[in-house]
Amino acid sequence: MDIVQGLLNGFQVAFQPINLFYCFIGVFIGTLVGVLPGLGPAAAVALLLPSTFALSPVSAIIMLSGIYYGSMYGGSTTSILVNIPGEAASVVTCMDGHAMARQGRAGPALGIAAFGSFIAGTLSILILTLVAPLLVKVSLSFGPPEYFSLMVLGTTLLTYFTQGSMLKALMMALVGVLLGSVGVDTISGRYRFTFGIQTLMDGLGLVPVIMGLFGISEVLLNLEQLAHKRMIYAAPTGGLLPNRQEWKRSAMPILRGSLLGFFLGILPGAGAIIASFASYATEKRVSKHPENFGSGAIEGVAGPEAANNAAAGGAFIPLLTLGIPANPVMAILLGALMIHGLQPGPLLMKGAPDLFWGTIVSMYIGNAMLLVLNLPLIGIWTRLLRVPYGVLFPFILLFCLIGSYSVSNNVGDGVVMWVFGILGYLLRKFGYEAAPLILAMVIGPMMEEALRQSLILSAGSFIIFIERPISAGFILAAAILLTLPFLTRRREVERAWTSLPSELSD
Amino acid sequence: MPRDLTTSLFWLAIAIFASLEGFTNLKLGTLRSPGPGFFPFWGGILLGLFSLVLLARSLRSREEPGFGDIQWRALHVVLGTVLAYLLLLETLGFVTVTFVFLLLLFCFGKTGWIKSGAWSAIATVLIYALFRFWLQVQLPRGLLGL
Numbered sequence: 001m002d003i004v005q006g007l008l009n010g011f012q013v014a015f016q017p018i019n020l021f022y023c024f025i026g027v028f029i030g031t032l033v034g035v036l037p038g039l040g041p042a043a044a045v046a047l048l049l050p051s052t053f054a055l056s057p058v059s060a061i062i063m064l065s066g067i068y069y070g071s072m073y074g075g076s077t078t079s080i081l082v083n084i085p086g087e088a089a090s091v092v093t094c095m096d097g098h099a100m101a102r103q104g105r106a107g108p109a110l111g112i113a114a115f116g117s118f119i120a121g122t123l124s125i126l127i128l129t130l131v132a133p134l135l136v137k138v139s140l141s142f143g144p145p146e147y148f149s150l151m152v153l154g155t156t157l158l159t160y161f162t163q164g165s166m167l168k169a170l171m172m173a174l175v176g177v178l179l180g181s182v183g184v185d186t187i188s189g190r191y192r193f194t195f196g197i198q199t200l201m202d203g204l205g206l207v208p209v210i211m212g213l214f215g216i217s218e219v220l221l222n223l224e225q226l227a228h229k230r231m232i233y234a235a236p237t238g239g240l241l242p243n244r245q246e247w248k249r250s251a252m253p254i255l256r257g258s259l260l261g262f263f264l265g266i267l268p269g270a271g272a273i274i275a276s277f278a279s280y281a282t283e284k285r286v287s288k289h290p291e292n293f294g295s296g297a298i299e300g301v302a303g304p305e306a307a308n309n310a311a312a313g314g315a316f317i318p319l320l321t322l323g324i325p326a327n328p329v330m331a332i333l334l335g336a337l338m339i340h341g342l343q344p345g346p347l348l349m350k351g352a353p354d355l356f357w358g359t360i361v362s363m364y365i366g367n368a369m370l371l372v373l374n375l376p377l378i379g380i381w382t383r384l385l386r387v388p389y390g391v392l393f394p395f396i397l398l399f400c401l402i403g404s405y406s407v408s409n410n411v412g413d414g415v416v417m418w419v420f421g422i423l424g425y426l427l428r429k430f431g432y433e434a435a436p437l438i439l440a441m442v443i444g445p446m447m448e449e450a451l452r453q454s455l456i457l458s459a460g461s462f463i464i465f466i467e468r469p470i471s472a473g474f475i476l477a478a479a480i481l482l483t484l485p486f487l488t489r490r491r492e493v494e495r496a497w498t499s500l501p502s503e504l505s506d
Numbered sequence: 507m508p509r510d511l512t513t514s515l516f517w518l519a520i521a522i523f524a525s526l527e528g529f530t531n532l533k534l535g536t537l538r539s540p541g542p543g544f545f546p547f548w549g550g551i552l553l554g555l556f557s558l559v560l561l562a563r564s565l566r567s568r569e570e571p572g573f574g575d576i577q578w579r580a581l582h583v584v585l586g587t588v589l590a591y592l593l594l595l596e597t598l599g600f601v602t603v604t605f606v607f608l609l610l611l612f613c614f615g616k617t618g619w620i621k622s623g624a625w626s627a628i629a630t631v632l633i634y635a636l637f638r639f640w641l642q643v644q645l646p647r648g649l650l651g652l
Contacts, residue, residue, distance in 0.1 A: 050643065051637075051641045051643070054641065054642050167556060167559060167560055167563075168560070170556055171517055171553060171556045171557065171560070174521075174549050174552055174553040174556065175517065175520070175553065177545070177549045178520070178524050178546060178549050178550065178553070181545055181546050181549070185532075185542035187542070188533075188541060188542045190532060190533075190542045192527075192532055192542055192543075192546065193524075193527065193546075216584075216588065219584060220580070220581060220584060220585075223577060223580040223581075223584065224576065224577050224580065388615070389615075390612070390614075390615025390616055390617065391612065391615060391617065391625075393584075393611070393615065394607070394608050394611035394612060394615065395629070397584065397587075397588060397607075397611070398604065398607065398608065398633070400588075401588065401591055401592065401595075401607075402633075402637060402643070402645075405592075405595065406637070406643045406644070406645075409644060411592050411593075411595060411596060414591075414592040414595075415589075415592055418585070418588055418589055418592065421585070421588070422585065425581075429509075429576075430509045430510075430512070430513045431509055431510075432513070444545075447545075448545040451540070451545070452539075452540045452544070452545075455537055455538065455539075455540055456538070456539055456540075459538055460536065460537030460538035461537075
């Protein structure tokens, strides 16, 4: 009953002309970001965050969400036509998508990617609609100990699913926790790690840090890599509509991909990339003709594209119900909510129903808009691909500069971005990943507060974390994940990551 | 430069600094009421332990140094122009700095001078209009007073 009422409310909010407009802007920019290689959704959402300050919170979140799931659509276009993933979650689509394009079947490949994305996106929002209110009910009973344990589990999951060494990911998470403690300690009011620098007094800004790690450093890496890369361009030929036989072959992969994607999307750190790999591996395993994979099997396009879009929907679950971000984009959305004066977490649904339901409903609308944007307008997007990187990167840098400056009209934030740009570049060169760092930096202060509150509650006893059944469950799961790599290798995760060509892995 | 060896020592130094700072300057507090240094201290301790594990691992396995090819020129140009942009933004103003910034980078991206100039001028005007009038972002006026 609650859900029906909520949805009705959501429809009212999402169909307001202004929100329809920002939903459209969001998915449009999302598609653009998805199509352009070398600009990922995290940087894009961070770039546009300052431009939403003048909007109402609902419009802002609707637009920023649109960029995120929109980028999942656009990424497939580049993968199929140019064999370069528009963004990381479309890496697998290159294999069979581009093979199809070379055989003159670019049309159906693009078509099934768009329809698969649409179906999966819609299915995952449907599950989100049903599951989120239930999870809110559960999480309302969480106290500080449960939250602390949950965040420990979340961070562990994140490092478990990471590319490369889990040890390095754990180190990145700890560095993130330390960076998160920069600024005023909320409990005692003392400054920590500020070195007398004005800009650091309020803590490191999320926007400059993300733009540095995912914007500036990305440009630096791309200038090294894309410079040598020749674009092999396959023109979209033939109709975009898949025929009946192609539909029949794609139906189950889309369904499986949707479910797989949604549930992997919920897990911190797993997200769209792992989901697309998992779907590809699954389809290959259940196929009667696994030998066709890699040479233009439509299942290899339909499944992963469905999975990465469904994962984008799943990723909203922890943010909307617990206030915990599952990936860097969600971390920025969390920041956006707080900037607009909203406290993310289980109280969001009750406290800001317009935002909660409006955002969910806007995703149904956004998905429909994306289908329209991606099929008839495919010609525009392909033309965009011909813009050389030498023209593109100055704009990316400029938008990073304006974005970081305009958060609080402070040049210091720009310098923070610059420093984190260098750090991000070095991290990648030295084989570290930035995602655990950024998530831990956001979660760190929440974790600290929960820990300190728990200890005050228990009068200094750590037993409180295993006394309470839910908390004990989270801790146990985290402990298993942490010890597992010592007993067996993280085979599935490693296989997923090694199957992608190294230069595409970023 | 062996990658894991170098970085493990770097993180170890950070970890020691954070723990020391947590232990001395900030206060650890007690378990009953943890102070501001409690979290950084234990975070630093854990980071230090993991760094030592990585250090041990890298010493045992003799890794090969390798970074791919680094394009120093691109690196210097990008980092230099971005920093210069930030340092000059408030004195020279948004329009001037943006125009020069784009001009330099377009030229670096192998577009001719004249074409780069035209592109930069058009882009500067459009971006200025976008942020100033539509998104209503306050941009530094600087010399030109725009």
